[in-house]
Amino acid sequence: MKKEHRSIPLPLRKIASVSFRSRAYRFLRALFVGFILASLVNLVFSWFFFTPKMYRISKHNSELIIQYKILQDKIDAASRRLDEIKQRDNTVYRSLFGIDTLAVAGIYTPYPRSKYSHMESDHYAPLMIGSWHALDALGRSLYLESRSLDQLQPMAKDKELMATAIPAIMPINRQALRGVDRFGWRNHPIYHRFIFHKGIDLGSPDGTPVYAPGDATVVSVNKVGTGRVGYGKQVLLDHGFGYRTRFAHLSKILVEPGQKVRRGELIAEVGRTGGVTGPHLHYEVIYMGQPVNPVNYFRKDMDQADFERIIESANSVSFETEHGTNEGL
Ligand SMILES: [Zn+2]
Structure with a gap:
């Protein structure tokens, strides 16, 4: 065998090495063509169908869109x-x-x-x-x-x-009430012409107690009166928050300027001083400098018992404070 191997001529060996190279070349070429073809097929396939990876991404995207829409709904x-x-x-x-x-x-x-x-x-x-x-x-x-x-x-x-x-209670006891003259334009009982009535008139007997309609400070009092015209003896209270109240035609005044009064506290008595035809309390509520209808401020949910309870508690307490210096008035 050894002998025969040695007997192969030189050109034949050369031919053998050439055919090996050409085979390798053909193999590589086939591989390359195969790769190109596979890529083309993949490209065409992915054009019409999703690859698993693309399928995953697309699923992820549609989940994101849903999440965005839920977020939008929540907003x-x-x-x-x-x-x-x-x-x-x-x-x-x-x-x-x-x-x-x-x-x-x-x-x-x-x-x-x-x-x-x-x-x-x-x-x-x-x-x-x-x-x-x-x-x-x-x-x-x-x-x-x-x-x-x-x-x-x-x-x-x-x-x-x-x-x-806030002036929320009626300044006199309803049981003492003898008719009311309303707020607004009216034919004046004395002057006999249309005059704007800045308050309401609460008809009541001389000496009827007048109560503070809300917690306040006494601004001014007129204990002298104004003759037979105007407000007569009067009290002006400041309740804060833009509210003031005026009480006119009084017979007796029981408070002093600067004094603090509580809702229901006795401040004066009804009379007939100033321009009047009979005893009554002229009561004004002034909000930010403008007269407003006092009736709108009366608490609708309050009955006679509530009213009396407020009057009683305010006046029983006031005797224990420093404002009880009403002697001699
Ligand atoms: Zn009046």
Whole structure:
């Protein structure tokens, strides 16, 4: 065998090495063509069908879209709830305290588009930018509402004080009442012409007790009278919160300027001083310098027993305070 191997001629060996190279070349070429073909098939296939990876991405995308839509719904629901709070704030709380709607300049102006420009190239830009817009608007409204409530908080603290200060009870006992002349334009009983009546007249006998209709400070008293015209002997009270009350045509005044009085405390007695045709109390409620109808301030939920309880408690306490210096008046 060894001998035969040695006997193979040299050119034949050369031929053998050439055919090996050409086989390797053919193999590589086939591999290359195969690779190109496989790529083409893959490309055509993926054009019509999803590959598993693309399928996963697409599924992920549609989940994201759903999540965005849920987020959008939640933003909408929160905006609606905030609108309700805003409505209640403006129509109930703010009107209760008599203050205007809070306005912060530019609070409803949307942010410029440039704020969202980094999202604009995204395939889902309208969805994403829409959500951001809504969320930012909600944030601004929330800020406005929190500012508004900050403003109301100290007023709410005063509210309790205000409730006892406002002239809410009738200044004389209803049982002493002998007719009422109303507030507003009327044909004057003495001057016989139309004159604006700044208060109400509570007809009642001489000496009927007159009570403070709310906690107040005595501003001024006129114990001398004004002859046969005008208010006669009168008392002016300041209740704070923009409210004052006037009591005219009195026979006797039991308070001094600067004195503090409680709701239901005895301050004077009904009389017929000044321009009158008979004994009555002329009672005015003045809000921010303007006379308003006192009837609108009488508490509707109060019965005679409530009234008497208030009078009794106010006057029993007042004897123990320093304002009981009414002797000699
Ligand atoms: Zn009057």
